[in-house]
Amino acid sequence: MTKSKQERDGATRIGELVDELNEHCYRYYVLSQPAISDAEYDARFRELQLLEAQHPGLVRPDSPTQRVGAKPLEGFATVQHRMPMLSLDNAMNEEELAEFDQQVRRLLAKDGALPGEIEYTVEFKFDGVAISLIYQDGMLAQGATRGDGTTGEDVTANVRTIKAIPLKLRAASPPQGVLEVRGEVLFRKREFEALNEERQSRGEETFANPRNAASGSLRQLDPQETAKRPLWFFSYGVGVVESATKGISGLGRRPLDQAMRAVESLGFSISPGYRVVKGAAQLVEAYREAEAQRDSLPFEVDGIVIKVNDVDLQERLGFRQRSPRWAIAAKFKPVEAVTSLEDILIQVGRTGALTPVAVLKPVRVGGVMVSRATLHNQDEIERKGLLIGDTVVVRRQGDVIPAVVAAITASRSGRERRFVFPSKCPECSTPVQREEGEAVARCPNGHCPAKLHNRLVHFAARDAMDIEGLGDKMVGLLLEHSLVKDLPDLYSLKVEALQELPRMGELSSRNLVESIQGSKERPLDRFVFALGIRHVGSKTGQVLARHCQTVERFLQLSEEELLLIPEIGPETARSVAEFLGESYSQSLVQSLLAHGVAPAPVIVDASRDGALAGQSFVLTGTLSGMSRKEAEEMILDRGGKVSSSVSKKTSYVVAGESPGSKLDAAKKLGVPVLSEDEFSALLR
Numbered sequence: 001m002t003k004s005k006q007e008r009d010g011a012t013r014i015g016e017l018v019d020e021l022n023e024h025c026y027r028y029y030v031l032s033q034p035a036i037s038d039a040e041y042d043a044r045f046r047e048l049q050l051l052e053a054q055h056p057g058l059v060r061p062d063s064p065t066q067r068v069g070a071k072p073l074e075g076f077a078t079v080q081h082r083m084p085m086l087s088l089d090n091a092m093n094e095e096e097l098a099e100f101d102q103q104v105r106r107l108l109a110k111d112g113a114l115p116g117e118i119e120y121t122v123e124f125k126f127d128g129v130a131i132s133l134i135y136q137d138g139m140l141a142q143g144a145t146r147g148d149g150t151t152g153e154d155v156t157a158n159v160r161t162i163k164a165i166p167l168k169l170r171a172a173s174p175p176q177g178v179l180e181v182r183g184e185v186l187f188r189k190r191e192f193e194a195l196n197e198e199r200q201s202r203g204e205e206t207f208a209n210p211r212n213a214a215s216g217s218l219r220q221l222d223p224q225e226t227a228k229r230p231l232w233f234f235s236y237g238v239g240v241v242e243s244a245t246k247g248i249s250g251l252g253r254r255p256l257d258q259a260m261r262a263v264e265s266l267g268f269s270i271s272p273g274y275r276v277v278k279g280a281a282q283l284v285e286a287y288r289e290a291e292a293q294r295d296s297l298p299f300e301v302d303g304i305v306i307k308v309n310d311v312d313l314q315e316r317l318g319f320r321q322r323s324p325r326w327a328i329a330a331k332f333k334p335v336e337a338v339t340s341l342e343d344i345l346i347q348v349g350r351t352g353a354l355t356p357v358a359v360l361k362p363v364r365v366g367g368v369m370v371s372r373a374t375l376h377n378q379d380e381i382e383r384k385g386l387l388i389g390d391t392v393v394v395r396r397q398g399d400v401i402p403a404v405v406a407a408i409t410a411s412r413s414g415r416e417r418r419f420v421f422p423s424k425c426p427e428c429s430t431p432v433q434r435e436e437g438e439a440v441a442r443c444p445n446g447h448c449p450a451k452l453h454n455r456l457v458h459f460a461a462r463d464a465m466d467i468e469g470l471g472d473k474m475v476g477l478l479l480e481h482s483l484v485k486d487l488p489d490l491y492s493l494k495v496e497a498l499q500e501l502p503r504m505g506e507l508s509s510r511n512l513v514e515s516i517q518g519s520k521e522r523p524l525d526r527f528v529f530a531l532g533i534r535h536v537g538s539k540t541g542q543v544l545a546r547h548c549q550t551v552e553r554f555l556q557l558s559e560e561e562l563l564l565i566p567e568i569g570p571e572t573a574r575s576v577a578e579f580l581g582e583s584y585s586q587s588l589v590q591s592l593l594a595h596g597v598a599p600a601p602v603i604v605d606a607s608r609d610g611a612l613a614g615q616s617f618v619l620t621g622t623l624s625g626m627s628r629k630e631a632e633e634m635i636l637d638r639g640g641k642v643s644s645s646v647s648k649k650t651s652y653v654v655a656g657e658s659p660g661s662k663l664d665a666a667k668k669l670g671v672p673v674l675s676e677d678e679f680s681a682l683l684r
């Protein structure tokens with residue numbers, strides 16, 4: 001059968017458009033040199049869509065229309081990395097960086113191969129999410145997260161939506177076989193701020209930093225959602241390079257920088273300023289220069305990564321447990337900025353705790369605008385000697401909420417004033433209480449509106465009852481219009497009543513009612529956590545739910561019984577017993593049950609349960625393959641215990657990246673230290 005002329009013309013035009021649009025995409029997202037306007041791009045895109053609709057058989061897999069296509073996923077499949085995705089050791093300052101060069105030279109000398117000065121590649125350490133991309137015969141076949149380094153999650157459908165990732169490698173004859181490109185998916189600072197502003201205006205939770213935003217976006221089950229997020233990609237290396245690929249693309253070429261140039265030529269961005277330096281002095285100079293550039297970059301970086309350029313020397317140097325001896329991450333100092341402390345406000349939390357919050361003149365700290373910072377409590381303000389009107393140093397690093405470090409007393413004019421901690425709750429005027437030996441002042445009024453507000457927000461939060469659309473703003477609206485007087489009222493909310501609220505349409509009202517009703521059967525651990533009992537975080541919620549299995553049993557817990565649960569300390573036991581002893585709490589839970597809330601029992605996986613029974617863990621540093629919470633959950637799941645300080649009784653300290661003083665404590669006390677990989681192996 002011969003193809004009709006129309007079919008032939010269609011095929012030619014489709015081919016032209018795909019190539020042309022992909023080229024523009026590359027120019028925009030990788031080269032940052034757009035050649036046509038957005039409107040022109042859109043017009044060609046629509047022409048392509050139309051032609052593809054007329055000739056469905058001619059749709060090319062690398063067509064830009066095929067970036068978002070897949071339906072929402074049920075979950076992510078796991079992916080076994082053919083080559084493990086390693087982590088890096090850290091150097092925290094210039095001395096440690098110079099020491100790295102010394103060590104490389106020492107090791108090579110021992111091996112009888114000391115060359116002159118060593119060549120190193122220098123690139124930024126991106127603060128995003130590590131991704132492996134598998135290209136099969138030049139076409140993107142799989143995208144996976146790093147996971148624990150050995151096993152990651154298959155996020156192919158989401159990765160395909162990232163425009164800086166080519167669906168097809170740029171090469172006249174695409175390399176055959178498997179080529180694995182590795183790198184980091186990230187959010188740019190400006191787009192991160194815009195995303196958070198938008199989320200805030202919708203009453204949704206904001207992301208703590210661009211890294212969390214990137215990670216959250218990549219782990220959306222619906223690729224349409226990921227596609228809405230402006231994600232970028234930078235490559236920092238290759239993984240599997242099958243021999244057929246080596247010849248064609250020059251990837252097998254040594255040294256390392258040449259392979260990275262080959263990756264660049266295949267259509268990827270690599271680190272801006274990527275270069276090769278020689279010897280310790282140049283390394284230190286490159287580190288200083290990079291740090292000076294940090295704020296002017298469009299994305300966040302937390303240091304530079306140094307790698308021995310000569311691949312033969314890399315092979316001689318080899319690996320430690322989970323990181324190569326031929327590479328190191330040289331971290332930058334935490335970012336600080338100077339601004340003025342305009343006021344101090346008091347926030348009343350769900351447990352009634354009064355927290356002073358610094359109102360700052362908005363300032364950019366490491367690329368992110370900061371206008372509030374917690375001051376923790378009264379003692380903290382006094383310890384730092386802060387006065388309203390002071391010029392202060394503000395610091396932000398990683399996830400940490402911005403902190404006021406100190407006042408610059410030399411800049412005082414004499415007009416600064418002392419902050420007087422209120423003796424009455426700013427929301428309900430009830431005299432506050434501060435218990436002996438406690439740093440926190442509290443409002444004791446059970447009906448304090450601020451407490452109710454925050455209890456509602458906490459109840460609906462993602463790790464609690466997970467009620468989408470019920471954030472801070474929405475709760476404010478509900479209270480203001482007296483639609484809700486306590487938690488159970490949420491479950492009687494009607495679409496008709498919600499529709500009357502400002503800016504609430506029928507659809508959003510319906511969605512909210514649906515997500516509230518949908519939360520009724522959340523597992524017991526979330527329900528217990530959602531109640532907002534003092535000292536009961538989500539971890540304790542799990543311990544209690546596992547112990548009780550049913551709400552009825554939970555309601556009957558006594559302080560004595562609580563004290564017998566190994567993971568529950570005396571303070572928590574007292575707090576839970578106090579809560580359960582109040583008739584208000586009992587009737588609150590009963591009322592929730594009467595409204596149809598039916599917490600599901602927590603299923604204890606018998607095959608896993610108990611594997612870590614009797615063992616206690618302390619976590620320190622940042623884990624790269626899982627969040628702190630996930631790690632804790634996995635330990636608890638297996639019957640282990642997690643505690644926050646190291647003692648002789650601690651079974652293991654798990655040390656992630658940039659471990660803190662807990663690692664020193666472990667070494668001093670002789671407690672075994674596990675790397676993240678060793679920890680993952682233990683869990684398996």
Ligand code: IVH
Pocket residue numbers: 085086087088089123124125126127128129130131146183184236237271305324327329624657
């Ligand atoms: S190289 C064998 N280069 O840092 C070395 N990693 O701590 C493997 N990262 O999981 C990594 N920027 O997600 C390398 N320029 C860079 C990087 C980089 C960020 C991340 C990466 C890795 C983690 C290791």
